[in-house]
Amino acid sequence: MRSILLVDGDCRNREALAVMLRKEIDCLVLEADSPEDALSMLDSQDISLLLTDLFPEGRGIVLIKEVLRRNPEVVSVIALPVGDRESAVKALQAGALFYLNKPYHYDEAVIVAARSIEHHDLAIHKEKRGPKIRKTEGFHGIIGASSQMQSLFEIVERVAEDGESTVLIQGDSGTGKEMVAKAIHAYSPRSGKNFVPLNCAAIPDELLESELFGYIKGAFTGAAQSKQGRIQYAEGGTLFLDEIGDMKPALQAKLLRVLQEKEFEPVGGLKPIKADVRIVAATHRNLEEAVRTGSFREDLYYRLSVVPLQIPPLRDRKDDIPLLIEKFMQVYNRGRKRGLTGFAADAMAALKNYAWPGNVRELENLVQRLAILHADGLVRAADLPEKYREGLNLEALAEEQAAEAVTTSEAVALSGRGEGVPIPEPLEDQADFNALVSDFEDRLILQALSRTGGNKKEAAALLNLKRTTLLEKIKKKQLDSLFRSLGRKSE
Incomplete structure (x- = not known):
């Protein structure tokens, strides 16, 4: 959709510019009188071009950053007082494609808006030249392998x-x-x-x-x-x-x-x-x-x-939850110095046990929340809001994971490809759940490295992880030295 969101607190100038844009450019022109109103409109509108005033305290530049974080395809233009070079530099660094002088010269504004729309259309057209369907990743941004x-x-x-x-x-x-x-x-x-x-x-x-x-x-x-x-x-x-x-x-x-x-x-x-x-x-x-x-x-x-x-509904395709989480982590980790590295087995079990009345939108909101409040590594069940943990028997899950770890280790050892990978001890009367989960994760990584002869890229594919995620886990847990002690060399 070709549409312009015009953000300006000066009602008279905004409306006059909107009339010119509607007359000269074949597109939908929406109006907002503040950055806050503009952000609320983005939840229900698909925007091609954002044209915003600077606003006091540079709120227009902050708006550009947030809009581009939500949708990098949006082209941004900012209106600045004549001679404000410092704000111009900041706006361009924030992602603005052009800037206009204010008060508006309407002919100039129409030309810049038209070129910005053309830039947006070319970018979208270039993106569409790729393969039509990549069913392993979903269809046109819709994720699902079920x-x-x-x-x-x-x-x-x-x-x-x-x-x-x-x-x-x-x-x-x-x-x-x-x-x-x-x-x-x-x-x-x-x-x-x-x-x-x-x-x-x-x-x-x-x-x-x-x-x-x-x-x-x-x-x-x-x-x-x-x-x-x-x-x-x-x-x-x-x-x-x-x-x-x-x-x-x-x-x-x-x-x-x-x-x-x-x-x-x-x-x-x-x-x-x-x-x-x-x-x-x-x-x-x-x-x-x-x-x-x-x-x-x-x-x-x-x-x-x-x-x-x-x-x-999401409750009928819970096998897609890991894929959706991976996609949302990529989106909400973008631009952050620290980010989520993944969800532990207990957290994933809790999410698959949940009914998801808000469906995919609710899951996306949860990942965004955790990316803000828990942006320092692996998410465990204890890190989830309480409603996502209701009805989940954590003790039973720990026993099940420990049993699965024993079965998997034995199967690998019997196959002749997991020799040297330690088998867990039987579960005692009282167990540290988080330690069990961490131990289970260690064993899965070591088994994957054993199966692939230490090739980390192949091990990541075997575990359905990104290679960078696997490397970070190996480094954090110091598994390289443990793997070498077993007489293997990873690469």
Whole structure:
């Protein structure tokens, strides 16, 4: 989606610049009057260009850093007082691509914004030239190696190639419905045009119609000029209607006309406008039940669900939790001097035991929290918030891990590839759980090194770890010297 977020506390100047940008550049222009409001908008909007004022105490520069941390693809431009070279240097170091002088020269601002959008489009296009699907890593940023997710990826690929049929994505909150919608758009024939999202539950009912269809000048009090709706912004591309189950029946009837007749009328308009747009809808509600109760139109439901997609909740694909955690650690360790190195077996067992009502979004929030509060190594069960440890028998887990360690060590020794790797002693009446887990981890690493003849790269692959993570664990635990004492040489 090509969109600009304009952040400026001066309402008059901001609105005047927004009018110029909307007039001269074919993109969505959003407005915020403070960095704090801008950050809250990023949770629900997909931004191509951030254009921000400096703000007192350099808060605009701080905003640029945070936006780029969340999404490195966003292009940033900052408006500075004439001659403020020091702030210009700081802004460019923070990641800004250009800077403007303030008060705005509107022609200059339009040129810079247009070039910034072009820069963003080229970067996205370059990224898309790679292989379409890397199923071991997921699909268009959607992570999942489970059979449910692999089936979903295959369906998404086929649906994307069609480019015309409407799609209804269903799934619990936090499962990634918008990411699936973006994947459908990205690999469709419409990928060169806009992907325009609209959350039907986030906009008041009285504003949703004008936001969707736009309005003409004089349509109502305050309509000083005409405004395009999201359908027109999505012309030739994809319109994503999130939480469509919250749309009121009167508006459902108008949306049905768009699907049936491929046309619509802006608020206050008399002449229909043609609409070449693919509609992808999503909801966490049971629409079939809503149809039975009369809160959702039956004809619209069947028009939307030409291709229904069901995203499995995280509780039904818990084998994907380690993959998701690895991805989120990469994201939230970025730019930090210290970061999470992984999750211990007891912590991973606790997370797999949890029901995940907030799904993938909840897991991502947990990893981000731990990256801030526990950014110094391995996360153990004791480091998790209490609710993630409820119902987990830590004592039983310790016994199970100790038993698994014995079985694994014996199997390796019998195979002739683990000779010299010590077998753990039987569990005593009282055990130090953390010590047992650490000991079990040591043995797994030594066994992997034994199997690979000391080749650390192959050992990391065997353990499904990054090589740098394995090297850090070996160094921290001083396992190199122990491995050499067993008569082996690692490399």
